[in-house]
Amino acid sequence: MSFRQHLNIAVLWVLTAFTVFSVRGAFMGAERAKVFFNSMPMVLFWCLLLLLFIIGFFVYASLRKRWPLTAIHAGCILVLAGGMVGSEKGHPLVDRFLGKSSFTKGTLELRQGQSSNHVELDSGTGNGELLFTVRLKDAFIEYYDKPAIHIQFSDHTHFSVPAEVGKEMALPDNRGTVQVTKVYRNFKLKQVDGRMTPYEADESGSNPAYELVLVPDGKPPETFFVFERMPMHTMGGRDYRAEYVAPRMVKDYKSTLQVIEEGGVVKEATIEVNKPLYYGGYHFYQSTFAYDQTGPVSGISVSSSRGVWVVFVGYGVIFAGLVMQFGSKLLKGVAR
Amino acid sequence: MMMGEMRIKADIQGLLIYLTMAGYLLVFLSAVKFSKLAKVLFAGSFVLSLAALVYRWVVVGHLPMQNMFEVFLFLGFTIWPIHLLSKKILRNDKSAYMMIDAVLGLVVLFPAGYVFNHQPQYLPPALQYWLFGPHVAAYMLAYIFMAKAAVFAAGGLILYHDDRALNNTMADSGYRLVAVGFPLLTLGLFLGSIWGKYAWGDWWGWDPKELWSLVCWLVYAIYLHTRYAWPKRYQIHHVLNILGLVCIVITLLWVNLSKIFSGGLHNYAS
Numbered sequence A: 001m002s003f004r005q006h007l008n009i010a011v012l013w014v015l016t017a018f019t020v021f022s023v024r025g026a027f028m029g030a031e032r033a034k035v036f037f038n039s040m041p042m043v044l045f046w047c048l049l050l051l052l053f054i055i056g057f058f059v060y061a062s063l064r065k066r067w068p069l070t071a072i073h074a075g076c077i078l079v080l081a082g083g084m085v086g087s088e089k090g091h092p093l094v095d096r097f098l099g100k101s102s103f104t105k106g107t108l109e110l111r112q113g114q115s116s117n118h119v120e121l122d123s124g125t126g127n128g129e130l131l132f133t134v135r136l137k138d139a140f141i142e143y144y145d146k147p148a149i150h151i152q153f154s155d156h157t158h159f160s161v162p163a164e165v166g167k168e169m170a171l172p173d174n175r176g177t178v179q180v181t182k183v184y185r186n187f188k189l190k191q192v193d194g195r196m197t198p199y200e201a202d203e204s205g206s207n208p209a210y211e212l213v214l215v216p217d218g219k220p221p222e223t224f225f226v227f228e229r230m231p232m233h234t235m236g237g238r239d240y241r242a243e244y245v246a247p248r249m250v251k252d253y254k255s256t257l258q259v260i261e262e263g264g265v266v267k268e269a270t271i272e273v274n275k276p277l278y279y280g281g282y283h284f285y286q287s288t289f290a291y292d293q294t295g296p297v298s299g300i301s302v303s304s305s306r307g308v309w310v311v312f313v314g315y316g317v318i319f320a321g322l323v324m325q326f327g328s329k330l331l332k333g334v335a336r
Numbered sequence B: 001m002m003m004g005e006m007r008i009k010a011d012i013q014g015l016l017i018y019l020t021m022a023g024y025l026l027v028f029l030s031a032v033k034f035s036k037l038a039k040v041l042f043a044g045s046f047v048l049s050l051a052a053l054v055y056r057w058v059v060v061g062h063l064p065m066q067n068m069f070e071v072f073l074f075l076g077f078t079i080w081p082i083h084l085l086s087k088k089i090l091r092n093d094k095s096a097y098m099m100i101d102a103v104l105g106l107v108v109l110f111p112a113g114y115v116f117n118h119q120p121q122y123l124p125p126a127l128q129y130w131l132f133g134p135h136v137a138a139y140m141l142a143y144i145f146m147a148k149a150a151v152f153a154a155g156g157l158i159l160y161h162d163d164r165a166l167n168n169t170m171a172d173s174g175y176r177l178v179a180v181g182f183p184l185l186t187l188g189l190f191l192g193s194i195w196g197k198y199a200w201g202d203w204w205g206w207d208p209k210e211l212w213s214l215v216c217w218l219v220y221a222i223y224l225h226t227r228y229a230w231p232k233r234y235q236i237h238h239v240l241n242i243l244g245l246v247c248i249v250i251t252l253l254w255v256n257l258s259k260i261f262s263g264g265l266h267n268y269a270s
């Protein structure tokens, strides 16, 4: 057998091994598979694969001369190389080479108004530092459905009104009308002329509340408050209860981020799932979202973009090469 | 999990699917004896499948390619256009090919008609990305071509004998279909990577469904290189071609097959 024939078979073996590893990885689940594919034996395998591609260009004239084939295999090299420099193992290696200090992936947890440049690394190896600061200016959730106030009468009749200042609405069975008359972002009480009076507090914190006026048929109006963070409660002498019903079908999580360098805002953008912010070699993604007593807490995943463009160009080149290679074969009507 | 027990869909959506399937069945029965009639029936079935798809689109208000039901519905709709295209690719217009494609139509519509639940769902945030539709569509088209390639491979294995011309036709047809399917498979992988980068920050996440789609891609790469190394070993080509389809089926159903390995990014089908 000639060297070329040996190499033909070597390629088949290596691709088969790659396939077997991938099947193995699929049974591991994403997290363990990632560790497996970054392990030392696999690093050797990636290098071997890369080497095989390069040897291929020297050994097979067609890979050099027929440019669709050149594109397909050069594209594979690009994807592989781009993946390697951006990987968990490759990233620090490239850093050492460039004399830089960076990280591949981590999480930044910010409350409204908070800023930070410390990123908790996903690898669990401490903190990564950004060379700039990120501030969470605003964070909110968009829903498919709307928040509502749910009113339930003692005979189990119930009724919902949108949780926003609105029109007077008729209750079922001619019971009268109900209307949301005021919305508080931070509801507080204070003494005014000896009476406890609600007001919208300016200080930080949040206690969303709704003022409603219910007019029972033929009786004087009754005012009451519904608090977002309090469950349904009974009100003395009244035959109804009310509670806030949060919307459930999340459409999108959004955070407005500011990038701060040397005291000034250099970039501001609202990120959402599928729409990251890019700055200084990192992409910032909306990752998690929660509420605590102080308001929204936005979990932002930060990931290095190293090698990504090489990978995408590689993919594009492979695809173009494939279309040329097979397109011309099919058009010519020859299968070889 | 959307995979429930087998259930009839007693509504307009179900009716459109069942009518399309009935159409495909008639095409299958008439393809060889009354091929002119079968051609008309095939086109008619396509119109029905288009109606089923458009109906779904209107009901859910977005491109219907977000869950298993919609994916199989879409596959059922691609059968006739791919049938026409395949005649060009294969340079052949045998009525038996129409029969094969009609069966394929029945096979892909069966899960949409009887297995997967079609309750409309709100789209979770991660799926609201414009490349998501093209990503799924590229894969679906690739899968249909690969399924057809596997039919020829199976035919090649079963009918393998001294008839050189027939052996050549089977091997050649299988290759031609892979030659269309493989670039589409690559495109699906590519668009999925872009989407992954935008949605999760990683173009590759080592998630089981990703790895299975890589396995499919690699099996076809092995097939192509085996053809180069041993151009006349048709039986090996055929086996690899069929293995490719087996991997595709595993990829498609992985989330549903393995409830044990949960937590992957691609659980949108559940």
Ligand code: HEM
Residues within 6 Å of the ligand: A011, A052, A053, A054, A055, A056, A057, A060, A062, A063, A069, A072, A073, A076, A322, A325, B221, B224, B225, B227, B228
């Ligand atoms: C995942 C990796 C790879 C992919 C996706 C790939 C893809 C392809 C494709 C699509 C073809 C064209 C087949 C045809 O026209 O039927 C091809 C041919 C070929 N590939 Fe690869 N390839 C890969 C790895 C390699 C490696 C590692 C080598 C060698 C070191 C190699 C060497 C060749 C050769 C020699 C041909 C045949 C060229 C000819 O027809 O003259 N390939 N490859």
